[in-house]
Amino acid sequence: RPNTLDCTAFTSRLPFLNEADQLKHVLRATLLGNGSRRENSAEHSWHIMLYAWVLAEHSIVEIDINRVMQMLLLHDLVEIDAGDTPIHGEIDHKKMAAKEEAAAKRLFGLLPEAQKVSFTALWHEFEAAQSNDAIYAKSIDRVQPVLLNLKNGGGSWIEYSVSLAQVDYRVGDKVKLGAPRVWDFVRSQIEPWFVSQGLD
Template sequence: MDRISAQLAFLIEADRLKSVLRATKLCDKSRRENTAEHSWHIALYALVMAEHATRPVNVDRVIKMLLLHDLVEIDAGDTPIHGAVDADHQAAIEQKAADRIFGLLPADQNAEFRALWEEFEAAQSDDAVFAKSIDRVQPVISNLETDGGTWPEYNVTPDQLETRVGVKVRRGAPAIWDALKTRIDLWFTQNRPGSVKK
């Protein structure tokens, strides 16, 4: 297969990400978002919010990671952060998906994109730490904008949100988590059993 044909095959396959539905709802509450929308939105978040990264980041690299990081969901599906999942099994499925999907590309792009995906997953570099933070921020905002969104559905507690989301956001963008924390605390206060909504 020539280079352009291989690149087009990858891009056509990437279109399938538009059909992978996530737990998160759109801010207008009309429906659940798809993973392609999520990937675009968090890339935009990174572009806008990069100044809040704990350490200086290369925004171009962060955006590339965010555009690529969920392509494996074409095969593996979305795994809600508050859902029950076997992490080792899911990781194996995602590795196999990465082999197949990035393997559609010419060898040089396969190596480059796979390396960015692996870097994001490892979350060790400054760019990847910030990218992981931003990936966690967008669903929180969507849930806040939709009166808790799927938090009640998944029985999310403040402690769960802190350990599964807050820790990762704080690691790469603590100012963003601090800005959201007041709204998060207020939502949980107003929505605990026995509370009276205003």
């Protein structure tokens, strides 16, 4: 391929790539599998991309796994400005959406026009959770913290006093839209923990 780009096309992307480094400082409610510390949103994004790829055949909707991966790669970038919203915490959805929209505008606005437009569109598609790719991406984003909590002995379920019914409603219903068999299995694995805690 001809190398006709001048440096400008690169330099114009550097501020975005540098800014993305901040996502490593955004801490989630979820603890790592060994319980030693909270997971940050950058390593979480990496982990769910691996989940999405490895589990792709479990999607019940027809997906383009490459688009799903791109979606997951950038889905949490807005947290650099807006912070993480714990799924089991109190959420003011309208306020949060406004903060994230402003974050997307600032962050994707660091990119050259064409990339700004396509990244913003992909993020909106993920947030809307209507397309097949977004439905599967959301399923995966929701199921990974459940498996970390199972591994670390309760994690954010303990911190937020979560019941199994709440997990069904806040997590399971969404996972089932994209990967119902995965949820069937995961639920069977977590039920004993909730029973043991009297939270079933």
